[in-house]
Amino acid sequence: MPVPGPTPLAGAALLCLLFGLLFLALQVRAIFSAQLQQEYVGLVLEAVERADAVRATALSLQDTPAGDTQHRAAYREARIELAARLAALHALITSSPMAAPPLPMSALSPATALGEASGALDSAYAYWRTERDRASADVRERILSVSHTLIALSAIVFGVLITALGMYAKRNRQLLGISNEFEHASLHDPMTGLPNRRKLFAALEGAANALASGMRGSARIAVLYIDLDGFKRVNDTHGHRIGDEFLIAVSRRFRQTVRGGDMVARIGGDEFALLVRDYSSDGELAAIAQRIIACVGETDAQMGLSIVRASIGIASFPDRVNDYWRLVAAADETMYTVKRNGKNGYAFASASA
Template identity: 80%
Template structure:
């Protein structure tokens, strides 16, 4: 005859427990996000992208300026070469300037040198006139061969000083821009490196959060939401793990399942209300956990049904002692809450001596528990091989 179970205390199904714990985890994650307010990857990536674009534009401007300065340097080099050629012609002219008037060959050589100097000045003037940037030109009065030699020589010296200074200025400008480009590249590399480190840090943080939430989900799917005890799924997983670790032959170990039903628990809900019923379940669950060894598993199977997986025992007397302690726990909890209603019926099944298939352990212990209830309740009994076979 099925024993009554309070609808309020029917165990939360695995899916329901999972959903409840998932909702709690999500609420906790949202509350944490509201408190910390960590900027997401999008704003950081946007700021980094803007910085990169500005840096690239600056680099483009600097590279363009460097190329322009290099072209200017090449032009200045051509001008200085023309100045040097004009200076060579001037030196030849000076060497022939003091020739005696009656020395006709030297006078002819002087005129040729003077014409060569004038031609060099004209070439220099044409080159300066084609400068891409404004530059002081040679005076027009010093260009003819018959012009004043001293004035032409002074104009040549002035041109040399100007273009030498321009060459130094262009060289300094190129060096400064190259240093600026190198600093910009270092800054951009730092930004990229910083963004990568930040992204990795945020990924690791999000990953840790997801791992934590996944752990919450996994725990919720394997435990009862109200008592915190393992549920049916966790019990069978532990049972399978324990059975696979059993030895064989003389060294083989035995395992057992104690199936517990709380007699009279429905009357607690009917008489005192569901809140008292829940408090009783929580209290008795805590006492069950304290009664067995740390290696054993206490699980909540149904509303007022529990199971204990004993991973190893030496004799039936040890199991009987555990069952008696559980019965005592239920009676003492009932007495402390002044209910005088609840007792416990326990069925015990062992593997591999009484039950040959460990998957049948829980069912065999459950059947034995019902037999105890039919025979007077508030006691325990062991499953028989005949009952397991049936």
């Protein structure tokens, strides 16, 4: 099953975030609305409590004997004040931003029976207490919902960040791999896999710098320039496919023959160069050249050609060549000397090269 790319994932995450933010906005708005309702309910209940205090006074004076004029006057005043409190409560209820049952108009008159006024007050108290509890529960529920939504959105954002970092790291690895492939291709021969001329000269400069800084025990470096004698006849006689197979096979033998610290490179066509570091004597260079010649002969014999041999020119720095940049050119010139003198051999560059 294909894995979704970064664009669909980012789109889905953005959509979830937008929906989440919209839900949060609606919840926050509802919380503010519920809090306003709570405050209004609180005002109504305060008005109910004030009316209830006056009702308690009226109830305490209700059974006053008719002859007790002072208490009867106090009772009438209490009834008038209760009616006023109920009228104020009625006005507050009718101004409520939410639908609520109003007080009966008959309960607002001082002449109304105390029982009817008291019943209306009890009904109002019961209703608005229920509204207070409902609003409080609604606020708690919405706050809990907001907290859960924030946790979910945080998880989404964290997941998107982790996914983005993972994709970024993966993309970087891919780009690094492509960059390494390009770098390898720019420094190696595509057919044989050997280093090319550019990599050879970079390695030559590194070896010369290491020699100059005293990082190596040896005081000399050398280049062996190798030309395959008779290779053109392989292409002409057997075709380029056989010629390519020969180059690949002989390159494989070169890699197996050279020492670990040395580098064999394909300069172009049927020409190769070997950079030798840390050698002890000309005899060691001669032994290396003989092994290279043997590699060419063994490859030729294995493929049944009886055509290809090798001519090798050897130049060393600083004893024979005083400028390491001329090592390859000096070894190339010496190789042509070998070809003119019969081929299939090697020779050292003169000290004046």
